[in-house]
Amino acid sequence: MAEKVLLTGASGFIAGHVLKLLVEAGYFVVGTVRSVEKGEFLKKLYPESFDYVIVQDIAAPNAFEEAFKSNPDIKYVQHTASPFSFNEGNKAQDYLEPAIKGTVSVLKTTKEFGSNVKKVVITSSFAAVIHTNPIDDPNYIYTEKDWNNITLEQSSDDSVLINAYLGSKTFAERAAWEFLEKEKPSFTISTVQLPLVWGPPVNDIGLSTLNTSNSVLLNVLKLPKDTTEFNDHSPHWVDVRDVARAHVVAQTSEELDNERVFIYSGVAGTQLVLDVLREVRPDLRDKLPVGKPGSFDPSKFPKVDSSKSQKALGFEVTPLATTLRDVFAWVDAQN
Ligand code: NDP
Numbered sequence: 514m515a516e517k518v519l520l521t522g523a524s525g526f527i528a529g530h531v532l533k534l535l536v537e538a539g540y541f542v543v544g545t546v547r548s549v550e551k552g553e554f555l556k557k558l559y560p561e562s563f564d565y566v567i568v569q570d571i572a573a574p575n576a577f578e579e580a581f582k583s584n585p586d587i588k589y590v591q592h593t594a595s596p597f598s599f600n601e602g603n604k605a606q607d608y609l610e611p612a613i614k615g616t617v618s619v620l621k622t623t624k625e626f627g628s629n630v631k632k633v634v635i636t637s638s639f640a641a642v643i644h645t646n647p648i649d650d651p652n653y654i655y656t657e658k659d660w661n662n663i664t665l666e667q668s669s670d671d672s673v674l675i676n677a678y679l680g681s682k683t684f685a686e687r688a689a690w691e692f693l694e695k696e697k698p699s700f701t702i703s704t705v706q707l708p709l710v711w712g713p714p715v716n717d718i719g720l721s722t723l724n725t726s727n728s729v730l731l732n733v734l735k736l737p738k739d740t741t742e743f744n745d746h747s748p749h750w751v752d753v754r755d756v757a758r759a760h761v762v763a764q765t766s767e768e769l770d771n772e773r774v775f776i777y778s779g780v781a782g783t784q785l786v787l788d789v790l791r792e793v794r795p796d797l798r799d800k801l802p803v804g805k806p807g808s809f810d811p812s813k814f815p816k817v818d819s820s821k822s823q824k825a826l827g828f829e830v831t832p833l834a835t836t837l838r839d840v841f842a843w844v845d846a847q848n
Pocket residue numbers: 521522523524525526527528546547548551568569570571572593594595596597598611636637638639640682707708709710711724725726
C-alpha cells in the first residue's frame with residue numbers, strides 16, 4: 514500500500530510541484546483544495562494517486578478534521594497553504610489569520626487525529642528570516658538561526674500589505690515551534706525557508722492567473738526598453754523544483770527533524786535576469802531593455818549561508834539560466 518501524505522493548498526504553485534514529486538515517489542496524496550474544480554483538475558492528472566478534500570478556509574475552526582477523519586492512515590503532512598497574493602481590498606488580517614490559525618490548526622488536528630503521522634513539513638519563508646527593521650545590512654550573513662524582527666503591530670497595518678505577509682509567515686512559523694515545545698507531539702516537524710520562487714508552473718494557472726512570485730519575474734517584459742536603473746529590493750531567489758524537492762527530502766530526513774531547512778539559490782537582480790535572458794533567449798532581445806550589462810552587484814545585498822541545509826538536502830540547486838529558459842518556454846506555451 515502506498516504511504517499517504519496530506520498536502521494542504523494542493524492547487525498552489527509550489528504545491529503543484531510537491532504533489533508531482535510525491536506521486537513520482539510512489540505516495541498517495543490527499544490534497545486540500547478550495548473548490549471541486551481545482552480538486553478535479555488534479556485528480557485528472559493523477560487518477561490513481563490523488564484524492565481531495567474541500568477546505569474553503571484554513572483559518573476556519575477544525576478545518577482539517579474531515580481530511581484526517583476520512584484518512585486515518587495519513588503518514589506525512591505537507592502544509593503549504595497560506596495566502597500569497599496582494600489583491601486590491603485585502604486587509605492585514607487576510608494574511609495573518611489564515612497563516613497563523615491554519616498552521617496551528619493543522620498541527621492540532623494532526624496531534625488529535627493523525628496518530629500515524631511521523632512528520633509535518635511546513636512551508637515557511639525567507640519572510641520569517643530576513644530582518645524587516647532595520648533595513649538590510651549588505652555585510653550580514655543570514656543563517657537558519659535568524660528570525661525576522663517584525664512586530665505584530667507593524668504586520669497589522671492595513672496600508673502596508675507586504676508587512677502583513679512578512680508577519681504572517683513569521684508569526685505562523687513561530688506558532689509552529691511554540692506548538693512543538695508546548696504540546697510535545699509524537700511527530701516531528703521541519704519548516705522550509707524559501708526566498709522568491711520562480712519556475713514553470715504545473716498547476717492550473719495561466720498568464721492571466723499567474724502566481725505572485727512568477728509575476729515579479731515576468732515584470733521584466735513590461736519594462737520600458739530604455740530603462741537603465743533597477744530598484745531591486747531583496748532579490749533572493751530559488752527554483753520551484755528545488756523547493757519541492759526540499760519539501761520531499763525533509764519529509765523523511767531524520768537529520769532535518771525539528772530543523773529549519775533553507776533552500777536557496779542566490780541573488781538575481783533585474784539586470785542579472787536581463788543579462789542571462791539575453792543569452793538563453795536571444796529571440797526576446799528586442800522586447801527587453803539592455804540596461805547596463807554586467808553591472809549587477811550581488812555584494813550590495815546581505816548574504817545567505819544555506820550550506821548546513823544544503824548538505825543535509827544533498828542536491829545542487831538549479832542555475833538561473835535553466836530556470837529562466839524553462840519559465841519563458843512555459844510563457845511561450847501559453848500563447
Ligand atoms: P499559491 O498562491 O500558488 O498557493 C497558495 C495555496 O494556498 C493555494 O492553493 C491557495 O488556494 C491556498 N490558500 C491560500 N489561502 C487559503 C485559505 N485561507 N484557505 C485555504 N487555502 C488557502 O502560492 P505559492 O505556491 O507561491 O505559495 C505556497 C506557500 O509558499 C505559501 O505558504 C507561501 O507563503 C510560501 N512561499 C512562497 C514563496 C514564493 O515566492 N512563491 C516564497 C516564500 C514562501 P487558492 O489558490 O484556491 O486560493
